[in-house]
Amino acid sequence: MVLIIILIVAILIVIWMDREKRKMEFKGKPDMINHKVYNFWTIVLMLLALLQAPILYYYTSGLFSVFVTILYLSIALIITGIILRSWIKKKDISVFHKAGVSFSILLGIASSIWGSETIEQLDWKYRRAERELIVKKALNGSDIEDGELTTNYFPPISNGGKVLVESKSPGNVTVTFFIDRGFMDHYTAYIYTTDKSLIEDFDARTKSEWHRTNKKIDENWYRIAE
Incomplete structure (x- = not known):
């Protein structure tokens, strides 16, 4: 556009x-x-x-x-x-x-x-607080429709404008902020998760041969390239 x-x-x-x-x-x-x-x-x-x-x-x-x-x-x-x-x-x-x-x-x-x-790097550094607010909304279950949370940030805080939210149980949530939606099943994203199985998977990736593109940024926060 x-x-x-x-x-x-x-x-x-x-x-x-x-x-x-x-x-x-x-x-x-x-x-x-x-x-x-x-x-x-x-x-x-x-x-x-x-x-x-x-x-x-x-x-x-x-x-x-x-x-x-x-x-x-x-x-x-x-x-x-x-x-x-x-x-x-x-x-x-x-x-x-x-x-x-x-x-x-x-x-x-x-x-x-x-x-x-x-x-x-600049986007993560200076928009971390905005992402934390969105995570709080996801944890509270507010403004979520069909597993997506539509945002109106400029520029987009998630590539494509929508943040994916997956909640298996109260307090157990995974929030995906796309960096690049990629092609087919490939993507790059900042992911916040409290899902223990995903945390184990992500931690393993950060220590694997793909550690340069898969990183643990902070507690429950990851930068993942699928």
Whole structure:
């Protein structure tokens, strides 16, 4: 949805700029509109670089994330190419445009390598209290419908917006906050559980060959990759 909005806004602005360019050409001032066009694309490119990691982390998962990533990076590469082409030709490019495209390239590469891991760590650190409140609701059995607890946090506190709640008996509950809903039966999630059998299973995973992706974070809290 976010990408669709960005695309629609970009298309509308491009149409407007094309009309303005025609007016400027008619008035004999084509360089002025060219400069505005590159200002616009530079700002869009920097925004895409800044939002890359959060958008891909919070709003994509599984196979869908592959398609969105390809689309997202394709848009960024096209805009980068437009600016670099003029930079190479030394035409209508200012220091702002050069700094903007350089910043975007470096940040885009960094986000592709470390973005998801960094966002995950920050999300857990600064939203732990919100997850604890949701766990309390789950333990009290409030706001749960068909084993799910719908939340309205921005950005989503669980990938897809819904938190899974499984309760075998009063006080015995498992709450799943998805990091990535994955594909088919695979997923990654923060899981709070008081289920002894699950705790034994998770503790075993944290000591197995999969310990890098399966970790005990705190008492009853785990980061599990299935």
